[in-house]
Amino acid sequence: MQIGISDNDIIRLVRRGEQSAYAELVKKYQGFVFTIVLRYLPVREDAEEVAQDVFVKAYRSLGDFRGDSKFSTWLYTITTTTCITFLRKKKLEVHSLDNEKVLAQAENLDSGMAANLVEQKSRSAMVNKAIAMLSPDDAQVITLFYKGEQSLEEIAQIMGQEPNNIKVRLFRARQRLKEKMEKHFASEVRDLAS
């Protein structure tokens, strides 16, 4: 259905009352939204609940979407604020997970990567594990920049910060990620390279 149709066209259809067209937007962005939510909430059940809430909120607020920015930028902004609100309500710790204990936590994450890291030895699994060791904000910046197709300005808008701050954060996040990979997965990286 509606292959190649732009986000704005879908939104126009939904606003006209064709509610089912919204399923296309959900299908297109559910992976991005769910991944960003998982950066903040590592428990999949919580993340799925919040991701669902994000899409419902976005639907209800479609009247306010003026098209000044990309739909994805607008949606990720809702995602970030919903995550923060959820964390505040649940009074969970939002502080950085940037410590050694997190390796054990990361191992316990049922993050959809079914295979064991050692067995799988894939670079992708290592990168994703290493990202899970970063603070939620660092992980989000990297995800939005590399997978969300968002510019620094757009990430700044999503996270409610200045573009220069995001530039610095992205730089530091990549440095930290590189260090994590070198520290925790050095042998795997060598095995893959050889």
Added chain:
Amino acid sequence: MNEHPSMDSLLWEYIDGHLSAAERSTVENLIANDKEWKQKYEDLLQFSVSLGEDISLEEPSLRFNRNVMEEIMRHHIAPATGSYINKKIIFGIGGFFLLLIVGFLVYAFGQINWTIADSGTRIPFKVEDLHLERIFNNTYINIFILVNIVLALVLLDRYLAHQKKQWKKQG
């Protein structure tokens, strides 16, 4: 942690395409002529390409899409904020508070005896002479506040009447 922060940050900006033409040319020269820069550049570039290729997105459960669609069946798209927020009301409320502040300042300055001042650096009144409790107990101030409250209620009444008319029109 990092021996060459400026080298790293410059190279990252170069890789991300955030440098000006002149800066780009400088970095390109350094990469071409300096082994250390070249090695670092290749290292970071490989890392950047790997991030682009290797970060994978998580997928929610198979029922996710259906759950969302079932949930939104119970909701409606809310009207755009701009369509129901009347700017006149916002300006009215702003004006009301402004009037309140200006009125208070005028009254407060009116209470000061300026003739006492004999030097540019001294405060023209004694702080201990300023009895705030007297100002707030003053009948005129009470009347002023009362008038403002009445004005606020009138504005609120007009706003609600306006909304009622709009709803009737839409209905």
